[in-house]
Amino acid sequence: MTETDVPTLTRKDFVSDQDVRWCPGCGDYSILAQTQKTMPELGVPKEKFVFVAGIGCSSRFPYYMDTFGFHTIHGRAPAIASGVKLANPDLSVWVITGDGDALSIGGNHLIHLLRRNLDINIVLFNNEIYGLTKGQYSPTSEFGKKTKSSPFGSLDRPFNPPSVALGTQSTFVARTVDSNTAHLQASLKRAYEHKGTSFLEVYQNCLIYNDGAFSHVTDKAVKDDNILDLQHGQPMVFGGEGDKGIRLDGFTAEVVTVGKDVSMDDLLVHDEHDKNLAAILANFTEDESLPTPLGVIFSEEQPNYEALMTKQIESAKEKLGEGDLQQLIIGTDTWEVA
Amino acid sequence: MTETDVPTLTRKDFVSDQDVRWCPGCGDYSILAQTQKTMPELGVPKEKFVFVAGIGCSSRFPYYMDTFGFHTIHGRAPAIASGVKLANPDLSVWVITGDGDALSIGGNHLIHLLRRNLDINIVLFNNEIYGLTKGQYSPTSEFGKKTKSSPFGSLDRPFNPPSVALGTQSTFVARTVDSNTAHLQASLKRAYEHKGTSFLEVYQNCLIYNDGAFSHVTDKAVKDDNILDLQHGQPMVFGGEGDKGIRLDGFTAEVVTVGKDVSMDDLLVHDEHDKNLAAILANFTEDESLPTPLGVIFSEEQPNYEALMTKQIESAKEKLGEGDLQQLIIGTDTWEVA
Amino acid sequence: MSDQKVETLESVVIRFAGDSGDGMQLMGDRFTNTAALVGNDLGTFPDFPAEIRAPAGSLAGVSAFQLQFSSRDIFTPGDNLDVLVAMNPAALKMHIKDLKAGGILIANKSNFTAKNLKLAVWESNPLEDDSLNDYQVHDIEISRLVVNAMEDMDVTSKTVERTKNFFGLGLLYWMYGRPMEPTVEWLEKKFKKRPELIEANTRALKAGYNFGDITESFAVQYEVGPAPLEPGTYRNITGNYATGLGLVAAAQNSKRPLYYGGYPITPASDILHQLSHYRNFGVKTFQAEDEIAGVGSAVGAAFAGSLAVTASSGPGICLKGEVIGLAVITELPLVVINVQRAGPSTGMPTKTEQADLFLAMYGRNGESPAPVLAPSTPGDCFFTTHEACRIALKYMTPVFVLTDAFLANGSEPWMIPSLDDIPPIDSSFAEMRDGQYMPYERDEETLAREWAIPGMAGLEHRIGGLEREHISGNVSYDPDNHDLMVRLRAEKVAGMTREIPPTEVYGDATGDLLVLGWGSTFGAIRTSVEALRSEGKSVSHTHLKWLNPLPADLGEHLLKFQKVLIPEVNSGQLIKLIRSEFLIDAEGLNLVRGKPFRKSQIIAKMKEIL
Amino acid sequence: MSDQKVETLESVVIRFAGDSGDGMQLMGDRFTNTAALVGNDLGTFPDFPAEIRAPAGSLAGVSAFQLQFSSRDIFTPGDNLDVLVAMNPAALKMHIKDLKAGGILIANKSNFTAKNLKLAVWESNPLEDDSLNDYQVHDIEISRLVVNAMEDMDVTSKTVERTKNFFGLGLLYWMYGRPMEPTVEWLEKKFKKRPELIEANTRALKAGYNFGDITESFAVQYEVGPAPLEPGTYRNITGNYATGLGLVAAAQNSKRPLYYGGYPITPASDILHQLSHYRNFGVKTFQAEDEIAGVGSAVGAAFAGSLAVTASSGPGICLKGEVIGLAVITELPLVVINVQRAGPSTGMPTKTEQADLFLAMYGRNGESPAPVLAPSTPGDCFFTTHEACRIALKYMTPVFVLTDAFLANGSEPWMIPSLDDIPPIDSSFAEMRDGQYMPYERDEETLAREWAIPGMAGLEHRIGGLEREHISGNVSYDPDNHDLMVRLRAEKVAGMTREIPPTEVYGDATGDLLVLGWGSTFGAIRTSVEALRSEGKSVSHTHLKWLNPLPADLGEHLLKFQKVLIPEVNSGQLIKLIRSEFLIDAEGLNLVRGKPFRKSQIIAKMKEIL
Ligand SMILES: Cc1ncc(C[n+]2csc(CCOP(=O)(O)OP(=O)(O)O)c2C)c(N)n1
Ligand SMILES: Cc1ncc(C[n+]2csc(CCOP(=O)(O)OP(=O)(O)O)c2C)c(N)n1
Ligand code: SF4
Ligand code: SF4
Ligand SMILES: [Mg+2]
């Protein structure tokens, strides 16, 4: 992405003429609003944004952004976005997807995009349910969940999206929450700034089919005690009074009270670039006793697929010269008929 | 799987009447032979074995096993095998697949099978190439590899199969090598014994399109210095003289010489059940300086999908009684027309 | 009841329309249920808004339910409306055009606020200007009247507002002289634990009823007598529900465990939902990661001996093609249900269409034949699905069942079949023989191969997607074997004509025009043909349940008519099969509007041809 | 050369057969190349073994290469063999049945060991018993003779053994009086860095040549003169390679960057391999994780302004259906190449078939029309592919190109087109206008919508798989809009008849029989029709490049013949389209053996009809 100076844009520039069609109170509204607020601040000309989505409530998103947009088919957005970016590396390409779209039918395209590391930003709206189809369990729904398609409880062990990303060579893994507007905006920025595939999980409330799924990190009353706000280079502290911390015993993390049993220096310090630490952090959500990490869990610089392709083309042209079509057609073995 | 006593079976009982069609010298021969040797030792009646494969050189495997076999289509074996096992939990179901079949086109079915944890054994023949289609790079081929479809070098960052499995809730992850017959047989046994989805990666040599891909762990000369043979509860030692060991500095593993700079007690001890350690071990292969772990990287007990289904059916029958079809058809709201 | 004028009518078409939140579907269900108890014949069709709930009051948020009830037997939910209930301006905007001139409009005046009028893009309030002059308008402040009815109760105003639909229901009950008891009883059952809701809704219901009775505004009451239905026990049933029951019945009849592998998609998801409740019937439902895995797991279950089923809609069926091809070449039993919706691509997911016939017949690589069946009414979904299962097991083949959104969500009174009337299904397995089991040995009549499943000692064998050798089932690249297998697979399906009962022609066996239909167009065609016949026109109707193979006797029937008309809710698919097979110049009627045909459309076309 | 008897022949058919390791394909290539330089017309067809290399000497491991060379213009690699070269017993077993009675068999006696005979299931050595009495047998100890020829060289025995094929080649060069120089030069280029290999192979070549010259065993030499080919510069080309060139040419002509997204599959993989070499042409190839991602990425690339292409074979095309449907409704340019192979399911991956015509036309949900083109010869793959790209860009639509394994791997002499002779492609983008850009505004003639791509300021817009509103392209559930869009999409494709040149009829314009074909059957049909016409029969031939839409003038031509015969390497697909469209009782010839038609098969059928 080249960032040319552009007429400063505002939120309005990103609001399309279509009326938004989500249930009143849906978490998607906030994500849309924060995106419309953040995009103008990236210094990218409006016409260079492309939003690609699959199918789902979340995937209607592109219709509401006054940019180039492609509402594709279920699960295929990562593949289609890869074609967009590879065809024109100069574009800022965003994949908008849901937990079903990205992790159920689209799981394979997602993990292959992650390993190829094209400079594409994936925003996964995780509401732990299939919203558009009216409430079946998804690959992130908790084990035993009773839904339209699992009246006796789901038998599926859920995916942990950050773990999936880390296990499949992702170079940027972060998590945020729909209602935390500042954190959401900051996360979108970080995702954009990362040169490579960014995987941003957004906890999103579906108030119709899975209301309160994330109340532990959204309810004023309890959220401070449940959110671990990751800051690179900082010790892991949290809690209303900021007196709780994370300490490591072997590889197992535990919650400690700072001051009482331990001092700040005993606490685990976050290192965005440590893949092994990232794996441990990703597993936090599978342990009741640990807080939910928000922010950038992992990031590393790796070559981009599309940049490498451009290099290959340039060096081929240097070595072999601009392709000569007539010569190519003629080939090496010819004969004349008089 | 119930294990009834059965007339003792021998290798011969598992050899089908089809002549084997792999290139002379292909690693697949050894895997077939070890499988035919191992199956009789599992105490499972022959007719209860089902081998399900996708498409690929490796996937021809079922034709050569004199059991029930299904050579399906490319990438879908995990899904089809799930149906077999769910329909009849009493069967011993094996998925035979390749790096392309399982991790390219079949990646999504693979990871969903892993998270559902049906008691199915997956044997992934990893030759880091597409063999059957005559030599294109696969999702496990090294970055920059020159192949039929990548004359200027592949731009894909490869998957690390154990990392993929760990990131997607796998409950059993192990690795072995085609030419190491004893280790291969033991690994097949371990995979069978694990109640849940077993993921066994087998390094397999394709001597036609990717010969020597695993020479570092197969060549007599060097293999001892490159193989870390994992033993649960044992310190991690390796090397010809067994004098090399693995020590952890933070989360980063390093090779040390036992006796010289460190003692046995300083060495990392393998714990099959530690998921965080497993993640670290899986990453070994991405660091030149570290040996390649073979054996069981991770295992944990988790409920099986098919067992839970059986439970749901039984308890539904208890609570609601055997379904009465006529009543079901009649329903609750009826009226008479005279 | 006051000495009111009472008019007797044969049929009435009512549509309830309002916000998704206004409970229109429930209102429709209750009215339907009562009409059924009174003995009317019925046809219903819910018209949901596009999938996501739109903001209250918006046009996109309008939900509607239409029903026709009659004293004679009818086949559709009707076309133009005798009565429209519009709970808000958006509902009025969306549906007023379907109300007959002179028809009755009941509007909830309380909701015609400036805000709602704006949301529904009305320049001025239609209840006040003269835009509704052609109709009998009854604008009633329903919201206010229910408040009055519940003054002395302490319930939230939200709850009170929610009872609007029961007020409307009560009013209609009065208009058509219907009993309130069944509805009251239903409320008592439904809200056992919430007595205040029973009270509130019952009061609203009665308030509506009395409003009709007391106010002078309604000149007449109407009477629609019971229909001469075949004696028996009836229930109301939708197509999707009947499909689910058909599967369970087939499993029981064949003594094969039912396995369902699928992925949610509108409008097929309900089949998964329904079956997932039947654990006590031993039914296994597997919500897969996608459609490919759904049908893939079903093929695995079939290999292991289950009655294996998958259901989806267009885009999902598209994805299943390759796996279905595997079932074709491995000759495993599989039932594939396509609840068709409007395409191409994502199209209009909640709307109906018949455009996937060719996808079922040709949507696979190579020569990959499979039988295709289509039910013609909601209730028929039960029998057709059951038949599809029977064919799959008898012939060892995938079978397609083509329903659609109209059948799936529409309902009709259904005479409950007794299990003894349902044809038995025999599904047998291969037995140990001396000499080896030959997976591709075939039954001489049906050409079906023998089924041997894992667990059967001595019958171990291998199958797969590579071409099989005749008899042995080994992999074969032999040219003549391939040609033979291609022919055998085709003949197996072609031979199923033996399963098809003689083709029925409604009306005269010969004449000027035969209208040939398939699937959900049955009701509209039959009603239209009846109408023209009563005008003395020489028109007959034949409706196909089997699309592949076509009935062996179909050709001779077609040739007995001067003209053949084939109405389809697609651009012409069956018609291509008919023209190519019988070389007759059949004409098509093709309206692809995401809606079922209207009687008027078919009649117009027939008159044009005659 | 000894004063040998020299016979002149018009055409000769030779097949080289041996172990996969014996270099038969290379032997064929060289002979082909030399024959071309001598000016013969040619047809070649390699017959690979099933994908994996089977053990040396086994029947499954036999690889063959057939060519026909002639002094007149020919259209096929020929049917029965004049000469069979069998490098081992397995090769003999597999191919002897195709050798004409009295034909020449050249066998490498050295390989007829007990072990090899057993592997090839010969009871006794056919070279010693009388099973080959009908043929002119030359059993030569090639392996021993090459050893002798290289005694004084220090090369491994393996290398020596590897030169067998050049010995055989030399012998054939002698038999047909061909020059050795071109081959020697080729060896010198190829093994620049391995002089010992140049030496060894050249010696083998000469040894073979001299063997023919010296030994008495060959009574005659044959002469096959140059063919009266159109003057010009020629090269030999296979269908897959021509397809790849056609794509690059179209990209250059349209000034659109070429984007290829695909997944390897036999027999289409070579197109990916070839294009991946063209980085210096700016070609981007993306080997995706599966076919869905391959075509998905192509649709993305099309949205971003590329000439987007995907290629696959049956099972892969099956998987692409849903994404292609998205391209249909979003009206994006996309070229989909199906190198057809024998199905259903995995079928016989290396064998040819024409059974995916219906998959191309109907393999998507809903009414999802797309044009379908098919080349008729290897060289024609270039022009047809180029035409497909032109149509895709001009009409904003996915376009199917149906080749097959026979075209893909077969080759013919191809007169190299000059770039100036290739039709230009104009591909224009929408421009900024006052007022908003309307993505679904259409060109009045072509009905193509305007293309605006990301990066164009002011033309920001959204498209997708939900039904689009006419003109604005917004999501629409309006029934009439849907009906309109369904018709517009259909009319757009139907209107492409304007792109189709007048239908050509080879032979008389009217007569007893017209043979109508499509795709790779061209050569076999033309040869057969020629033969019958030379017998004075009233037979003509028309070959279709456009399958959808069919040429506007096709009907009138068909009606000028008593009978129409449609040979297809499937169970009858084009014939169904023709019968349904024109209501004529066309007959089919359908052999589904994974092989191209033989002249004899078509002639027999024509005679039966006449
Ligand atoms: C091929 C295909 N299969 C299934 C569907 C039906 N479908 C649409 S969205 C969806 C799941 C949506 O869930 P998610 O991705 O979590 O999005 P949400 O609605 O929750 O935002 C499904 C199953 C479809 N449209 N296409
Ligand atoms: C749908 C489909 N796509 C592509 C193919 C072609 N194909 C067959 S096997 C294969 C890859 C095989 O690689 P791998 O799974 O690693 O097996 P190997 O041959 O290396 O053992 C491919 C691309 C196919 N048969 N079906
Ligand atoms: S269903 Fe849930 S996710 Fe979908 S729009 Fe409504 S609230 Fe949002
Ligand atoms: S190609 Fe490679 S993997 Fe396939 S059979 Fe031959 S050696 Fe084995
Ligand atoms: Mg969701």
Ligand SMILES: [Mg+2]
């Ligand atoms: Mg491989």
